[in-house]
Structure formats: structure tokens, C-alpha cells
Amino acid sequence: MADFRTSSQRERWIFQPHDLTERWAAANQRAAETLAQYGTTRLKVGSLDGSVHSPDHVEGSSDVKPLSYEEEQLTRVFYEQKIQEVCAAFKFPHKIQATAIIYFKRFYLQWSVMEHHPKHIMLTCVYTSCKVEENHVSAEELGKGIQQDHQIILNNEIILLKTLDFDLIVYAPYRSIEGFVDDLEGFCREDNSALQRLKELHQTAISYADKMMLTDAPLLYTPGQLALAALHKSNDTLKVFNFERYLETIFSRQHSDCPVEHFVQSINAIHYLVDQLKIPTVKDMRHVDRKLKHCWDRSSHDEHKKKEKKSKHKSKRTSTDAQLNG
Amino acid sequence: MGDGRAGGANRPAWLQQYELVGKIGEGTYGLVFLARLKPAHPAPGRRGPPIAIKKFKQSKEGDGVSPTAIREIMLLREINHENVVKLVNVHINHADMSLYLAFDYAEHDLYEIIRHHREKLNAPINPYTVKSLLWQLLNGLNYLHSNWIIHRDLKPSNILVMGEGEEHGIIKIADFGLARIYQAPLKALCDNGVVVTIWYRAPELLLGAKHYTSAVDMWAVGCIFAELLTLKPLFQGVEAKNTPNPFQLDQLDKIFKVLGHPTVEKWPTLANLPWWQNDQQHIQGHKYENPGLHNIVHLPQKSPAFDLLSKMLEYDPRKRITAAQALEHEYFRMDPLPGRNALLPSQPGEKIVQYPVRPVDTTTDFEGTTSLQPTQAPSGNAAQGQSVSRSMPRQMPQQPMVGMPRVAAGTNMAAFNAASQAGIAGLNPGNIPMQRGAGGQSHPHQLRRKADQGMMQNPGYPQQKRRF
Numbered sequence: 001m002a003d004f005r006t007s008s009q010r011e012r013w014i015f016q017p018h019d020l021t022e023r024w025a026a027a028n029q030r031a032a033e034t035l036a037q038y039g040t041t042r043l044k045v046g047s048l049d050g051s052v053h054s055p056d057h058v059e060g061s062s063d064v065k066p067l068s069y070e071e072e073q074l075t076r077v078f079y080e081q082k083i084q085e086v087c088a089a090f091k092f093p094h095k096i097q098a099t100a101i102i103y104f105k106r107f108y109l110q111w112s113v114m115e116h117h118p119k120h121i122m123l124t125c126v127y128t129s130c131k132v133e134e135n136h137v138s139a140e141e142l143g144k145g146i147q148q149d150h151q152i153i154l155n156n157e158i159i160l161l162k163t164l165d166f167d168l169i170v171y172a173p174y175r176s177i178e179g180f181v182d183d184l185e186g187f188c189r190e191d192n193s194a195l196q197r198l199k200e201l202h203q204t205a206i207s208y209a210d211k212m213m214l215t216d217a218p219l220l221y222t223p224g225q226l227a228l229a230a231l232h233k234s235n236d237t238l239k240v241f242n243f244e245r246y247l248e249t250i251f252s253r254q255h256s257d258c259p260v261e262h263f264v265q266s267i268n269a270i271h272y273l274v275d276q277l278k279i280p281t282v283k284d285m286r287h288v289d290r291k292l293k294h295c296w297d298r299s300s301h302d303e304h305k306k307k308e309k310k311s312k313h314k315s316k317r318t319s320t321d322a323q324l325n326g
Numbered sequence: 327m328g329d330g331r332a333g334g335a336n337r338p339a340w341l342q343q344y345e346l347v348g349k350i351g352e353g354t355y356g357l358v359f360l361a362r363l364k365p366a367h368p369a370p371g372r373r374g375p376p377i378a379i380k381k382f383k384q385s386k387e388g389d390g391v392s393p394t395a396i397r398e399i400m401l402l403r404e405i406n407h408e409n410v411v412k413l414v415n416v417h418i419n420h421a422d423m424s425l426y427l428a429f430d431y432a433e434h435d436l437y438e439i440i441r442h443h444r445e446k447l448n449a450p451i452n453p454y455t456v457k458s459l460l461w462q463l464l465n466g467l468n469y470l471h472s473n474w475i476i477h478r479d480l481k482p483s484n485i486l487v488m489g490e491g492e493e494h495g496i497i498k499i500a501d502f503g504l505a506r507i508y509q510a511p512l513k514a515l516c517d518n519g520v521v522v523t524i525w526y527r528a529p530e531l532l533l534g535a536k537h538y539t540s541a542v543d544m545w546a547v548g549c550i551f552a553e554l555l556t557l558k559p560l561f562q563g564v565e566a567k568n569t570p571n572p573f574q575l576d577q578l579d580k581i582f583k584v585l586g587h588p589t590v591e592k593w594p595t596l597a598n599l600p601w602w603q604n605d606q607q608h609i610q611g612h613k614y615e616n617p618g619l620h621n622i623v624h625l626p627q628k629s630p631a632f633d634l635l636s637k638m639l640e641y642d643p644r645k646r647i648t649a650a651q652a653l654e655h656e657y658f659r660m661d662p663l664p665g666r667n668a669l670l671p672s673q674p675g676e677k678i679v680q681y682p683v684r685p686v687d688t689t690t691d692f693e694g695t696t697s698l699q700p701t702q703a704p705s706g707n708a709a710q711g712q713s714v715s716r717s718m719p720r721q722m723p724q725q726p727m728v729g730m731p732r733v734a735a736g737t738n739m740a741a742f743n744a745a746s747q748a749g750i751a752g753l754n755p756g757n758i759p760m761q762r763g764a765g766g767q768s769h770p771h772q773l774r775r776k777a778d779q780g781m782m783q784n785p786g787y788p789q790q791k792r793r794f
Binding site for chain 1: 388389390391393396397399400401403404406416418423472473474
């Protein structure tokens, strides 16, 4: 459906900032409680059905610490950016990564990364996005391409679909950017040099939108707002057209229920989110990753401690994971 | 939507909210069941609303949830219109990872209504009913098209009509398994293989068009309009099936015979269509001189009804009337005006037509396991639900299709035998009485929305003076 106004995204998946923080905090707290009670946060997902069960109690030392709210946030950004890498490696159409990232974001509004491993969910999001965007790739092919067991992807498909409540049609800013660039051709028709630079403007806006996808902005703003923010930023650098005047033309053309000032505020808020974005490096992630692994698997924690005693070398598992993560 | 964990060993928890009545359809994608929602406060004689449950089989071994199911669900989750089926729930069967889509149930469909008039009543459908059905069909289609959805598989069996109740006589477009959003497909739409049952397939598709549009749905509506008037499919071509995407010469021939040959003058892009371009099987040769659509549909050439029909059956998809334009056509402004309940009698005091209800096979459970040995008396092709395909010609042996497209399974044994001879699997064991002479057919989906909601949503009927 091309009509965002009547979409499930607009109706159910655009939030206020406090909605997001409440949901993340609730998921984080629930996982922390599970950890305290069972010694692990790893929920059991029925391999066929996607049903979720409490973990079995794990015996052993109880000094495993849950991820903090901030660490969860860092983890999500890290894997969202992984989604972009994976999709680029497969040369998928741009829409696929955007859809997958939005699925990923929606999924972790309801679950903690300690409950469902983000590496698995990330792959399942890419897989489902491919199915939805009619670029079907088999789980096996996808798994092979990134040296992961494709069964992981399939195991999580149903839980993902259920968590998304089967709202699978999503709107990313890219198509709106394209629409605005088309429209700008009319707006700039008197100005030859501007017309020639529209392509460059478009490209820069796309890269900026890619960054936006890693922030909370897609859960807070409409694709049209995101697109205009991307064009605004891109135009700031390239100085192709008069943005304020263009914005006025758009608003005079169609009555909007939202005043221009309000719109400008949204654009500024989106810029702020992008400026704040910090993409964690593998090094940043090492500590969080280790914690996450222990939350998942107590034995690895104990094993890890033993190994640490023996030598300061990384365990083999950590290095394999670092490879994938890095 | 979506369910939690499984309940008992084999019975999923979600199943507890339904009372399974039986199977009403079967096809390539799975099975369709009729169930009733259990009333919140059970009491003797109290029955919950009927629900049609469409079960999708798991897709290819080892590739997760069926993409067809995903596509249908994702579209239905965004759709909300009085003339489109309403998806009320999605369930997951944990044992085999199959998906179940629950719809409001519709008792009738255009296939059955047309058949009832042709075979049982031997009388045409009254003009008020034809016009109301067509208007509602266009109304639903206009909604879909303005939301950038092409249905791609419109045919009488996919157009459901609500039975008695608050939404009596209201059309619901069903079966979105082949539907596509056409805003920005990553792949050309034709990559999904050819769609649309050939009898309702637009000429541009038959000629190999790569980029087709919502106009393909309008062609199908034209075919359905003619069928409502004459009770017979307008273009009953024999489907060629020798290759994966064969050239459908016979279907085109049937069309040309009725509408005359298309010409590049009238349809400029015709020259670019692959099958036309290479003059596949001498398709460019003029065989027929006198088009006779008006004779077939028995309409005066100057009547608004004929004008509308010929605009729907316009060869050039770019000139073909759109759903929005069709709704504004003069035909709908003349007496009798179309109404919300299409099944009302045309004259006050006239007897209401009693359409048969769907046959239900009560011996099959949700897993599709039949508890009794099916004996004779297959219920026609009850074996072909909706997308759960009533893809008629495809299911039939390759033979010239004269008259009935599918085996007409009536109440009499002769019809049953005919059905079994046609090799259609039996559904209804002999000991289960067929309801009110319904033949085969099964059908899935449906609708029914809360009354107040339906009434409040002003469906915008043209100035309606009566019949509400």
C-alpha cells in the first residue's frame, strides 16, 4: 500500500519518545529478573512454533550481570548496522535493509536482547524482509552467505512474525526522498545548475537516511519527515536549493494537519538523533558481547573464568564470534 | 493476533475459542474450514458468529512460512473496507508451523449465485441485484486500486456475498494470495508467473505484457458483469498448459470472436506486446468481422449498461475505464439504483431468492485428517476453495470446455457421479446430507463486520431512496 496515511505503521508503530524508553526499560527489567531467577536469560523458543518458554534453571555461580539499559541500546545499534552490512554484501535492493531494520527495532521494543539473541533476530529480520519485499532468498542461501546455521533463521521466523503482529508492510524514507527529488525538478526548473546537482543531492540524502535508520527516528517520525530531514541535511552540505522556500511551497500546496513550525521542529529533532548516533566498534562491543554470552549461557561464563585463569588469551569461541561481529 | 503456546498435546490453545463445523474448501495453498466463535456466555441454542479459517500449508520443505500466506496477511492487515474481506485473526499451529487466517464468514459467492440461477432457477439475476453486486465490486476495487493494490485474480468464486444478518447481500472481495502492491516492485510484476484464471485474464496479459496495471482487474470485472447478465462465462477459452507460460491462443480467439480484432490504430502499444509482435500462431490474421458483444449479453447497443460493459472490455488498458470512473457511470444513476443489500427482491413484495448455503464436510478436522471413509458423493469440486484455488480450467482435464466450467455437483446422484468421473476427490461422505442442494464449492473466506461499523461507514451509494 502506498498510502501511509491509512497504514498499520502510522496507526500502530509511530511512538512518542517516552513510549520507547518505557518499553526498553520494561524489557530490560524483565530480562534482569529472569536472570536473577533462573541464572540465564535465554528464553526457550520452540524450534517449530515460535512459542516462548521460561528458561530452565541453571545451576552455578550467580555473579552473571545483566546488560544495562545503555548496553542493550548499544547492542541494538551494533546489529542494526550489521543488517546494513549483510544486505550490502548480498547486494539486496536498498528497501530490504530498511524493512529489516524496522522489523528489528519493532522486535526489540518488546523483547530484551538478553532474551532473544540479536544476531539470530537480525538474520531472521533480513530473511523476512526479503520474503515481504518479493526478493525471496532461501534461508539456506542466506545462512550460507554469512556462514551461519540457517536453522537459526527459521527457528525465529514465527516469533518474529508474532512480535510484529503480522504488520509487515513498512515505509522507509527512501521512496519519499525519491518523490521529493522528482518534485524538486519542478521546483528548480529555472535553475540549470541546481537541476544538475539534484542527483548528487539525492545520493547524499540516501546516505544520510542510512544513518537515520540506525537511530530511533524511524520509530518516532513518518517517512516523509525522515525524507525531508535527509534532504535538508544533504542540501546544507551541497547548497542546491532554498530549503525553507521549498518547504513553504509544499505546505501551501496541500493542507497539512501539522503546521510548518512543527515540521521544522521534527526535522531538527531528527538531526539531533543522528548527531547523537554512536556506532559501536567491535572493540566497544567486546565487553557487552561477553556479558550477553554469559546471560545466555552460564556454562560459557564459568568456562570463560577457568580459561581466564589459565591464560589471558581469548577463548576460541570469542574469537570466532568477534569475526562475525567485526 | 498470533498465539502463544500450544495447549494440549495436539490441540492448539487458540482452537479452544472455535467450534469447528467442517471443511468448506481445499486447494493448492491449503484448506478452508468453517467454524463458529464460541459465545462468551454459552447458553443452549446460542451460537457464535461463523468464521472461515484458511489454513496455509507450510511452504517448501525447510523454507519457513509460506510466502503466499505472508503476502496475503500483510495486505489484509492494511486493508479496511466494507467490500473487502475482513481478516479477524491469525493463528499459528505449532505442530507443523502452518498459519491459519480467520475471516468473517460469507455464505455465498458470485460463482454459486450465478450457478443457482443458471441451473436451479433457469432465470436471470434481477437487474437490481446485478447492478448492486457490480457497484459494490467496483467500490471495493476502487478502494484497493487507490491503495495501490492490484488483485490480479478476480473471478466469480473470489467475490463473496454475505448471507443473512447485518451485512446481508454485501459483497466482499476475497483471496489476496496473488495480489500485489504496485508502488515500487523490486521485480517486474510478471516475475511471479502468470496470474488470473484465463477466462478473466486481460488481453494485454494474454499477449505477454510485462508491465501491467490495475486495468487487468477491470477487464475481469467486465467479464464478471457479462456473466452476471447471461449466467455464462463470457470468454471460455481452453487453457494451454504444455509449457510453463504458454501462449493462450484459444482464449484470445474467444475474445476476438466477440469483440473483433484489436488493431494498432486503436491500441498503439499493442505493437510492443511480445506475442503480437512475433505474430504468434498468426494472431494478427483477421478472422472475425462482426463483433457481437451486444448479442451475447442481450443489451441494446445504446443502453448505459452496454456502454459501461464495453468500456470495461476496452482492449487498450490505458483507455479501459477505471473503477473510480465506472462508479460514476450513468448506469448507476438510473433506476433501479444500486443498494447495500444486493440480494433484496427487485420489487416490493417479490419473493426473495433463497440461495444455497455452502456444503460443509463435517468429517475433516483442522489437521485436514478425515475421520470417516469418504464414500461416493463428492461435493463437486468442493475440493477447490478460493485461492484455495477454484482455478477452474486448470483443475479440469484438457478438453474443450463446453458449458460448465466445473463439474456441476447438484443434489442428484448423476451430478455426483459426474464429479467422481471427473476425478475430483470426494469430500462429503454419502451419509452427510448435503445442505439445501448446494453443490460443490467451497469457499473460504469472509466477512461480516459489526453492524454499527458497517452502517457508520457511509459506503457512499448513489442517492439512495430505498432499500436501506
